[in-house]
Amino acid sequence: MSTGVLTGRTLAVLFIACTLTAGCTTQMIKNEGQAMAPTLNDGDRAFVSRRFETIERGDIIAFRYPNDESRNFLKRIVALPGDRIESIDGRIHVNGAALAEPYVAEGNRSADSWGPVVVEADQYFVMGDNRRNSSDSRHWGPVRRDAVWGKVI
Numbered sequence: 001m002s003t004g005v006l007t008g009r010t011l012a013v014l015f016i017a018c019t020l021t022a023g024c025t026t027q028m029i030k031n032e033g034q035a036m037a038p039t040l041n042d043g044d045r046a047f048v049s050r051r052f053e054t055i056e057r058g059d060i061i062a063f064r065y066p067n068d069e070s071r072n073f074l075k076r077i078v079a080l081p082g083d084r085i086e087s088i089d090g091r092i093h094v095n096g097a098a099l100a101e102p103y104v105a106e107g108n109r110s111a112d113s114w115g116p117v118v119v120e121a122d123q124y125f126v127m128g129d130n131r132r133n134s135s136d137s138r139h140w141g142p143v144r145r146d147a148v149w150g151k152v153i
Contacts, residue, residue, distance in 0.1 A: 025051040027150065029062060031074055035128030035135065036060070039103050040074065048150035055080075055124065055148065057094070058103075062150035063126075063143050074152065075136055075143075076103070079117075079125035086115030087138075090131065103129050114138065124148070 027048050031040040039060070040046060048062045055061060057077050065071040078101075079085040083094050090109045092099040110131040119125050123142035128134025137143065 025049060026153070029072065029074065029150075034130050034133050036074055036076070037108065037130045037133075038105055039076075039129045046074065046152045049153045050150050052151040055145075055151065057099075060152035061124070061126065061143075061148050062152065064147040064149065066140050066143060066147065069147070072149075075126035075128055075134075077124050078127050078137075079119045079142075081119055081121045081123055083119045083125070084116050085119065085125050086113075086117065088113050092127075104131060105129075108132055112138075122146070 027050065028045050029048050031044045031046060032042060034042055046060070055077060057080055059077045060074055061077060062072055062074055065073045078092055078099065079094055084096070086093050087110075090111045090113075092101065108130040117125065119142055122145040124145070125137045125142050127136045127138065
């Protein structure tokens with residue numbers, strides 16, 4: 001019977017297979033904290049590809065934290081360069097339209113209102129899926145494109 005949880009051995013096999021097929025450009029990273037819950041919980045591991053061509057809204061990226069580039073963070077892209085983003089009672093609106101966010105559990109939504117913010121060229125507005133418990137672009141601003149080093153696969 002499958003419980004949906006990957007064992008250490010299964011993860012190791014998947015990591016080796018991913019690394020071999022991706023030309024050694026795949027890395028496993030451990031998520032720290034609850035900012036991405038329920039998608040990624042504290043201690044969960046995720047495969048990150050260093051080789052990617054595009055970054056799209058909804059992608060989870062790995063990047064160097066803007067306030068301490070020796071640290072790596074995982075967050076979700078919610079706005080792209082040129083987008084106008086705002087929060088109205090905890091609901092994110094991009095370019096005037098409410099953003100569908102099935103990955104944010106209702107109990108994890110914040111109730112804050114802020115913005116609008118226009119995302120500059122070569123930057124991304126990122127947020128954790130657990131909006132009540134996430135240090136993200138709302139606090140330290142957008143992430144520069146050159147700080148993004150991977151995309152969760």
